[in-house]
Amino acid sequence: MTQADKVSGLRTGLRGLTTRGRSFLAAGVTASLCAYVFGQDALLQVGVLLAALPLAAAVLLLRTRYRVAGGRRLTPHRAAAGQEARVHLRLDNVSRVPTGLLLLEDKVPYVLGPRPRFVLDRVEPRGFREVSYRVRSDLRGRYPLGPLQLRVADPFGMCELTRSFSASDVLTVVPQVQSLPTVRLAGEWAGHGESNTRTLALAGDDDVIPREYRHGDDLRRVHWKSTARYGELMVRREEQPLQARATVLLDTREIGHRGSGPASSFEWAVSCAASVGVHLMERGYRTRLLTDTGLSVPGPGAGGVGTVAEAAGLLLDALAVVENSDGGGFGRAEEVLRLGGEGLLVAVLGSLDDEQVARLGRLRRRTGGAVAFLLDTGTWAGLRHLLPGTEDDEAVRQVRALREAGWTVLSAKAGDSVPALWRLADRSAKAAPYRNEVGE
Template sequence: MPQPDSPSGLRTGLRGLTTRGRSFLAAGFTAVLCAYVFGQDALLQIGVLLAALPLAAAVLLVRTRYRVAGGRRLSPYRVAAGQEARVHLRLDNVSRVPTGLLLLEDKVPYVLGPRPRFVLDRVEPRGFREVSYRVRSDLRGRYPLGPLQLRVADPFGMCELTRSFAASDVLTVVPQVQSLPAVRLAGEASGHGDSNTRTLALAGDDDVIPREYRHGDDLRRVHWKSTARYGELMVRREEQPLKARATVLLDTREIGHRGSGPASSFEWAVSCAASVGVHLMERGYRTRLLTDTGLAVPGPESGVIASVGEAAGLLLDTLAVVEQSDGGGLGRAEEVLRLGGEGVIVAVLGSLDDEQVARLGRLRRRAGGAVAILLDTATWAGLRHILPDAPDQDATDQILRLREAGWTVLPARAGDSVPALWRLAERTAGPAPYQSGAGS
C-alpha cells in the first residue's frame, strides 16, 4: 500500500495553522506588543504563552513521523449507469507509535456524489482502520477516484497538515444492459453454416488435411490416398464449423440524434447497442462493435480476446466513453465492412437521409442478415407530443426502402423497451428479396 509524503519545515507547519491557531498567534503577538508599550510583565507572559502554543503545535506536528499506508478497493470496478458501487478504504499504521486525530478524505468527481470525509481517532501501533462509502452516477464514463488525502491535526486543533497518497483508481460506469429474449434472426446461420457449406463444397478430396490415426478413431474417416502416400494409417481431420459472426453498428453522428443528457436518443442508442452486443456474445456470436467513425472493437476469438467475458467487458468499456461524432455519413463504417461483412449486422441508427439509406442498402448485400433499429429521434426532442401517432412520411419511405433492400427494420420511439423491440426482430424477419442472386 502506498505511503504519503511527509512535509517538513517550520514554514510548512505555519501554513497548516488553523483559524484557531492563527487567532492564538495574532493574540499573542498583540499581547506582547501591548506589554512592551505599557510595561506590563504579566501581559508579556500571557502573550508569549498564546504565541508559543500554536508554534509548538506546528513544530510538534511537523516533526511527528507517522508511517501510515493507505489502500482503496472498488466493488465492483465496473458498474452500470444508475447503480451504486462501494469504495473501501483502509488505513494502516505501520509505525511503532500511535497516531493522533486523523481526517481522511477521498477525491471524487462531483457527478459521483459529495466528497467523502472520515474522522479517525487514535490508531494503535500496527493497527488499521477500514471505512467505506458509496458512489453512483446516471452518466456513463470513466471517473478517477483519488488521490487519498490524510489530514493530521494536533489535539488542540491549532495546526492541520495534509498529506496525499499518490495512488488513484478508476471507476467505469457503463451503459445499462438489458436482458434480451432469444430470437431467431433472418440469416443468422450465414455466419457459420452457409460459409462452412460453401467451403466444403468447393474443397475437393485433395484439399483434405489428414493426420495420423489414433486409437479410437472411426475407420470410416481413413483417408486412403494419404495412407498410401505416407505409408501409415491416416484419417481425415474433424471438420470445425466456423463460428457465427455479428457486427453491432452504432450511429454516433451528432446530427442524427436529439435530446440531451441521459434522456437523449444517443444515450438510448448506446444502451441498446450494449444490450444487443452482450446478448449476441452470450448466444455464441463472435461479435464486434463498429461505429460510423470506423472504430471497430473486436469480439471473442478474434486472436486478441479469448473469452466472452473479456470481450463483453471491452465492448462495455468502449461504450462507456463513446461520444457523438461530427461526421455526416456512414462511409467509414462501409469501408470497414467491405473487409469482412459476413454474418449478421445489427445497426442502431439515428435520423437518416437518402444517401445514408442507399449506403445501408449496399451494406446489406455483404451481410447474411441485417436488423436496423431506426430511432424516431423527434420523439426524444418532444416534437410529437401533440400528435404522437402522426406519420412521418420521410421516415415511412426510408423504412420501406430499407425493407426492400433486405433489412429487418424495427422503428423505435422514446420510451420503447429494448427487450420488447428485440422480440419483434423474429416476428418481422423475412427473407431478403435479392438473396437468390446476391453479389457485390
C-alpha cells in the same frame, strides 16, 4: 537535517495552521506588543503562551514519526449508469507508535458526489481502520478516484498537515444493459446463429483437406496419401466448428441525434447497442462493435480476446467513453464491413437522409441478416408528438426502402423499451407494422 530543511519544515508547519491556530498566534503577538507598550509583564506572559501553543503544535506534527499506508478497493470496478458502487478505504498504521487525530479525504469528480471525509480518532500500533462510501453517476464515463489525502491534526486543533498518497483507481460507468428475449432473426442461418456446432464434414479420404505438418502435431493425424503426393509430411485438419458472427453498428453522428444528457437519443442508442452486443455474445455469436467512425472492438475469440466475459467487458468499456462524432455518413464503417461483414448485422441508427438509406440498402447484400433500430429522434427533442396510428411521411418512406432492401426495421421512439422492440424482430412472429405498439 540541514538548516535549509529546518526552515522548510517550519514554513510547512506555519502553512498548516488552522483558523484556531492562526487566531491564537495573532492574539499572542498582539498581547505581547501591548505588554511591551504598556509595560505589563503578566500580559507578556499570556501573549507568549498564546503564541507558543500553535507553534509547539506545528513542531510536534513535523516531528511525528509514525507511518501509515492507505489502500482502496472498488466493488464493482465497472458499474452501470445509475447504479451505485462502493469504495472501501483502508488505513494501516505501520509504525510502532499510535497515531493522533487523522482526517481522511478522498478525491472524486463532482459528478460522483461530494468529496467523502472521515475522522479517525486514534490508530494503535500495527492497527488499521476501514471506512467506505458510495458513488453514483447517471452519466457514462471513466472517473478517476484518488489520490487519498490524509490530514494529521494535533489534539488542540491548532495545526493540520496534509499528506497525499500516490495510488488512484478508475471507476468505469458503462451504459445500462437490458436483458433481451431470445428470438429467431431473419437470415440468422447465414451467420450460423443456432447452428454454431456445424463442423467441417469429412466423408472420406477424398474429402480430406490436408495441411503441412507443424511441430507438435499428433503423428496419428498424418495423411499418408497426401504426404506421398506432395513429397512432404501432411496431416489432416482438425474439425473446427463454424462460430456465428455478428456486428453491432452504432451511429454516433452528432447530426443524427437529438436531446441532451441521459435522456438524449444518443444515450438510448448507446444503451441499445450495449444490450444487443452482450445478448448476442451470450448466445454464442462472435460479436464485434463498430461505429460510423470505423472504430471496431473485437468479439470473443478475435484479436487476443478470450472469454465472452472479457469481450463483453471490452465492449462496455468502449461504449462507456464513446462520444458523438462530427461525421456525416457511414463510409468508414462500410470499409470495415467490406473486409469482413459476413454474418448478422444489427445497426442502431439516428436520423438518415435518402443517400444513407440507399447505401445501407446496398450494404445489406453483404450480410447474412440485418436488423435496424431506426430512431425517430424528433420525439427525443420534443419536436414531434405523434398520435397512435399517425406517422411522419419521410420516416415511413425510409422504413419501406430499408425493408425492401431486406432489413428488419424496428422503429424506436422516446420511451420505447429495447426488449420489447427486440421481440418484434422475431422472424417466427407476425410482421410488425411500422408503428410499434410498445406498451410494456
